[in-house]
Amino acid sequence: MRPTLKLAHCSDIHLDYDYYGGDRNIAKHEYYCDLFGKLLTDISAAKPDVMLLAGDLFDHNRAADPTVVWAMEMLGKLDFPVVMIPGNHDCLVDNAIYLRHDFNQIANVTLLDELHGQTVELDQLKLAVWGKGMRDHTPDNQPLDGVPTGLNGGNWHVGMGHGIPVATGVDCINSSPIHEAQIEASEFNYLALGHLHAVRDVSTANSTAFYCGAPSPVMDECGAWLMTTLEENKPTQVEVVELDLNS
Numbered sequence: 001m002r003p004t005l006k007l008a009h010c011s012d013i014h015l016d017y018d019y020y021g022g023d024r025n026i027a028k029h030e031y032y033c034d035l036f037g038k039l040l041t042d043i044s045a046a047k048p049d050v051m052l053l054a055g056d057l058f059d060h061n062r063a064a065d066p067t068v069v070w071a072m073e074m075l076g077k078l079d080f081p082v083v084m085i086p087g088n089h090d091c092l093v094d095n096a097i098y099l100r101h102d103f104n105q106i107a108n109v110t111l112l113d114e115l116h117g118q119t120v121e122l123d124q125l126k127l128a129v130w131g132k133g134m135r136d137h138t139p140d141n142q143p144l145d146g147v148p149t150g151l152n153g154g155n156w157h158v159g160m161g162h163g164i165p166v167a168t169g170v171d172c173i174n175s176s177p178i179h180e181a182q183i184e185a186s187e188f189n190y191l192a193l194g195h196l197h198a199v200r201d202v203s204t205a206n207s208t209a210f211y212c213g214a215p216s217p218v219m220d221e222c223g224a225w226l227m228t229t230l231e232e233n234k235p236t237q238v239e240v241v242e243l244d245l246n247s
């Protein structure tokens with residue numbers, strides 16, 4: 001019997017966003033750090049068993065070292081495990097953030113950064129999480145290429161990916177495509193996706209897969225994250241949690 005698990009799924013924090021210049025960069029730096037703090041406060045209050053961060057914690061690989069160290073400290077203070085993947089904005093190019101700073105040195109954090117994919121097993125939770133690093137955000141980069149098959153029934157299995165959803169039959173020239181057929185073929189109990197800054201259900205007949213949105217509201221979306229519940233003999237449940245930006 002696997003334990004009932006609560007997965008907090010978040011993504012696309014974009015720390016150190018700096019496309020405005022001058023004083024507005026300082027304001028944006030503070031805004032995104034505040035949002036990250038608020039996100040972690042809300043997630044902690046909901047007492048998840050694990051947090052999944054599906055890419056783009058940082059807006060670019062130029063993120064200042066003090067920002068990176070601060071983010072590492074914030075993650076390290078959480079009293080639950082964190083599993084995370086790089087996104088296209090914090091991808092594994094030369095001198096990348098994740099090459100300059102070893103997130104796997106944080107006791108409760110696992111960064112899945114192998115380019116061909118890897119699985120971390122959180123034994124106490126009977127949870128196996130698969131994901132992979134991203135170096136090149138190009139059409140050839142397929143975040144779900146190489147997902148494991150033949151998954152054992154003794155664990156919960158979660159997959160992570162960072163890229164753009166592509167429906168079957170649609171010609172795609174986008175970088176990092178996540179094809180509907182790949183979602184359907186995956187055997188995961190839940191697929192935690194990032195890259196779209198909006199909540200989106202991309203589940204198929206046999207797979208539950210969601211984009212969790214981003215803490216920063218875009219257009220008419222709310223800042224959001226997802227609380228996903230895995231429970232024996234029940235369908236995977238996904239609850240959208242809106243960030244209260246005024247608290």
Ligand SMILES: [Mn+2]
Nearest residue numbers: 056087088195
């Ligand atoms: Mn992205």
